[in-house]
Amino acid sequence: MHAEIGDFIVEILQNAVESGGRHIRLDIFQTPDSFEFQIQDNGKGMSQSIQDRALDPFYSDGFKHPGRRVGLGLPFLKQALEAIGGEFTLESTEGMGTQVRAKFPLNHVDTPPVGSLSLTLLTCIAFPGEHELIITRTCSDPAIEYRILRSEILDAAGPLEEPGTLGLIREYVESQEDEHG
Amino acid sequence: MAKLSLDDLRKLRDEKRQALEMRETENKTVQIIVGMGTSGIAAGAKQTLSAFVNYLQEYNLTNVSLRQTGSIGLDHAEPVVEVRMTGMPNIIYGKVDTGVAKQIIERHILGKELVDEHVFDRPAPDIVEGV
Numbered sequence: 001m002h003a004e005i006g007d008f009i010v011e012i013l014q015n016a017v018e019s020g021g022r023h024i025r026l027d028i029f030q031t032p033d034s035f036e037f038q039i040q041d042n043g044k045g046m047s048q049s050i051q052d053r054a055l056d057p058f059y060s061d062g063f064k065h066p067g068r069r070v071g072l073g074l075p076f077l078k079q080a081l082e083a084i085g086g087e088f089t090l091e092s093t094e095g096m097g098t099q100v101r102a103k104f105p106l107n108h109v110d111t112p113p114v115g116s117l118s119l120t121l122l123t124c125i126a127f128p129g130e131h132e133l134i135i136t137r138t139c140s141d142p143a144i145e146y147r148i149l150r151s152e153i154l155d156a157a158g159p160l161e162e163p164g165t166l167g168l169i170r171e172y173v174e175s176q177e178d179e180h181g
Numbered sequence: 182m183a184k185l186s187l188d189d190l191r192k193l194r195d196e197k198r199q200a201l202e203m204r205e206t207e208n209k210t211v212q213i214i215v216g217m218g219t220s221g222i223a224a225g226a227k228q229t230l231s232a233f234v235n236y237l238q239e240y241n242l243t244n245v246s247l248r249q250t251g252s253i254g255l256d257h258a259e260p261v262v263e264v265r266m267t268g269m270p271n272i273i274y275g276k277v278d279t280g281v282a283k284q285i286i287e288r289h290i291l292g293k294e295l296v297d298e299h300v301f302d303r304p305a306p307d308i309v310e311g312v
Contacts, residue, residue, distance in 0.1 A: 007222045014217065014251065072219045119227050123217065126230075126249050156190040161246045163210075164197050167234045168190055175185040 002076060004115030005035055005104055010123045011073040012039050012100050017127045019043025021097060024131055026124060028117075030139040035104045035114055042097040051092050077102055084108040118173040125150050125169055126160060137176070146176040197243070211245040211266040211290055216259065218252025224259035225278065232279040233262075236286045245290065258301050264289055275301035 002008055009026070016024045021041030029036045046054060057075035074090065077100070081088040086105055092098040104111050121135060125148070133150035154160065157168040185193075215221070215230045226249075233247050253261045258275025264285060265271045274285060276299055284296045 002223050003225075006227070010217065010222050010227065011219060018251070076219070115227075116231075119231050123227050123230060123249065127217075128248060128250070152187055153190070156187040156194065158194050158198075160248060163237070163243050163246050164194070166230070166247050167238055168193055168197075170231070170234055171193070172185050172190050175183065178184070 002080070002112065004112050004120075005037075006115035006117060006120030007112075008073075008077050008080070008102065009037055009039070009120050012077065012102075013124045013133075014127060015073055015100075016041035016043060016098070017129050017131060019045070019098060022131050024133045026133065026135045028135070028137045028139075030114075030144075032141050033106055035106055036102065038099065038101045040097065040099040045094045045096045045098055046092040047094045050094075051090060055090070074100070080112070084110050086111075118170060118177050121148070121173045122166065122170045125153065126166060128160060142178075144177060148173070148176070211242075211264070213245060213247045213285075214253075214263040214265070215247070215249045216251070216253035216255075216261040216263075217249045218256070218259075220256040221252060221259045221261060226260040228279065229260040229262065229277050229282055232282040233286075236283055240286055240291070242286070242290065255301050261301070266290065269293060269295075273301050274299040 002011070013024070013026060016039050019041050021043030023042050025038070025040040027038045054074050055078055057072055078088050080086070081102055081104065084105060085108060087101070087103040089101045090098070117137070124135070125133060131150070135148040135150075137147075138145050153169060153172060154165075157172065158165040160166070213233055215226055215233070217226050217230075230247070230249060236242075237245055237247065253263060253273060255261045255273065255275055260277045262274045262277045262282075262285065263271065264274065269289065272289070272295060274281065274296060277285065281296065281299055284299075288294050288296050
């Protein structure tokens with residue numbers, strides 16, 4: 001099971017990238033009581049029967065992920081949220097895309113820590129591919145609000161394969177989060 | 182830290198690129214690939230990636246590209262990292278935490294010797310095809 005909420009974000013975002021979606025949105029809303037994220041893609045989507053099976057940890061269609069045959073992202077997330085009284089929704093339409101929403105109560109003793117958000121977002125941005133990723137982040141306390149477009153940040157920091165790019169992206173996200181402030 | 186703008190980021194990149202061009206005597210690129218599947222993430226692959234970002238800066242290694250991929254396949258040995266460079270065989274290292282990341286930089290990339298205790302070779306071909 002994942003140690004941080006950020007791990008779930010990376011995992012579900014990777015699904016969105018692998019779904020073939022060209023446009024992916026990651027929205028993060030945080031209050032003192034809750035941490036919510038929503039990931040939306042316009043990839044291949046899933047039929048109702050595949051959605052049901054996607055939540056079964058023992059199911060894989062053998063080819064849903066390039067390069068690997070199993071996936072535990074959605075079942076892990078759902079199970080983690082059920083255990084702490086969180087909210088989970090999965091909406092998907094075949095050929096249209098998928099939307100996953102997860103809301104973690106932050107006052108439950110078993111809620112995993114959020115983890116370093118700048119590291120999480122760096123990892124999300126660094127998945128290879130030509131897709132656009134739009135990240136919005138809102139936190140009420142401390143007040144944080146910013147928006148990142150993957151295309152813009154790669155244009156500024158350089159292509160992913162260029163040495164040093166990941167370091168620059170991390171620095172940028174940290175400065176938005178003000179993690180070392 | 183003041184908030185960086187995208188223009189600040191461009192300037193930083195240009196500064197780093199100039200430093201790189203001045204030093205670039207041999208154009209041999211090293212690739213470090215971090216596996217980021219479910220088990221990799223659960224085992225701390227994000228922290229491993231971040232450790233490499235730190236060490237590349239610390240050692241000023243400007244000819245090393247760092248990227249991430251899905252699961253490389255050796256789930257029992259996560260976090261898993263592949264290193265490709267000329268003059269060395271392609272190696273898959275397992276159980277790469279921050280300390281091992283440092284050894285990979287110092288011994289494999291700079292010293293051109295294997296970090297023996299963490300070599301896991303390649304996964305079985307039926308797990309990963311076409312790698």
